[in-house]
Amino acid sequence: MPRPTLATLDDPLPVARWMRRTLDAGHVPFTLAIPSSAVRLATAATAAGIDIAGARCLLGGEPITRARLDQTARAGLDALPRYGTSECGPVGYGCLQPSAPDDVHVVRDLHAVIQARSLGAELSMPSGALFVTSLHHAAPFLMLNFSMGDQATLDPRDCGCPLRGLGWMDHLRDIRSFEKLTAAGVTFIDTDLVRVLEAVLPARFGGGPTDYQLVESEAPDGSARLRLLVHPRLGPLDDQEVLSTFLDELAGDRPIDGIMAAMLDQGGTLSVERQPPRTTRSGKVMHLHAEAG
Ligand SMILES: [Zn+2]
Known part of the structure; x- marks a missing residue:
């Protein structure tokens, strides 16, 4: 090697x-x-x-x-x-005649994929929420209607590309996390992020849980930008100190979290901004807020 x-x-x-x-x-x-x-x-x-x-x-x-x-x-x-997770392996591979940037063929010899549809409201999930079931005898984990927190458009389109000829008829596109926990290629563990934003930062720098928020946006060149919003009402703070506390706490004890924190630290992906956290139309302050580029 x-x-x-x-x-x-x-x-x-x-x-x-x-x-x-x-x-x-x-x-x-x-x-x-x-x-x-x-x-x-x-x-x-x-x-x-x-x-x-x-x-x-x-x-x-x-x-x-x-x-x-x-x-x-x-x-x-x-x-x-390519769409998939470390638990499931690949769920879909890119269509060669795509109708959207993330148009993939579901590898349905490995997985069955269904959506919440009309049950969404009952499950507190969007109607497009995906549920994956493993079909392969050698699947690393046996999934039964497992939600990865993603939603997508499920479309049995006849694209005419060779992958359809292999029997992979169903397409997924417009794939997004409805839990909004992946940003700049880093998937945050919900409880870690919530703990840091709601407890660690307020304890150290003042304010409460809704005074801190991560906002993801896309620069015009397509690169990911992540901003840690800190409410201006908290008065003067050292941005660099806020940033390093955030990264240190996220890095925690597990090496993989350390790698994630290092990725955010590199290349100016993450910065601190003194602005009030964004609220959704329903008035919620999400821990991680996605903004159109
Ligand atoms: Zn295709």
Whole structure:
């Protein structure tokens, strides 16, 4: 095995150079990436004059939007979505004649996927909420109508692409978390985030649970931005201290949480802003609020 090479969010060029070398050797470089990282890679490669046209990647782990796909396409990076989780494995692979940026074929030899539909109100879930059931005898976990907190449009469209010919007839698109806990490629554990926003930060810097909120938005170039809003009524605070307390607390004791916190810390993805937290139309202050780009 080759030794791993460090490529940070601030400097993804080692990946671009590897792609170029692989292309020069007559092969097709293939990567798995979260969309905002692929955008960073594409942007950095273009800026550095490294031609990565012809490289391919599979995107997953956060919403796949038109802006993000356009940005990767401009660098010639051929990107397709993959939808799945670490518990389930792949649930869908990107359609080659997509009707939306995140149009995937459900791999229905592995999973059955149904929606809440009219039961949504009773379950306090949107009607498009997805439930996954494992069908494969070697599934890592046996899921029975398992909700991953995602909703989507389920569509048996005849796209005409080869994946349909394999028997994967159903499409999912407009896939979003209705629990709003994934931002900038980082999936927060609900209870951790709530604890930090509602207890740790108020105890240290004052105010109450609704004075702190994470807001996710998308920059025009498709990159993810995450802002930690702190209510101005709390008076003067050291932004850097708020930020490092937030990251340290999220990092906790588990290595995987440390990696997540490090990802947020890199590349200026996360910043502190003194603004009142956003409220939804129904007046709720969500812990993680998604804003249109
Ligand atoms: Zn298709």
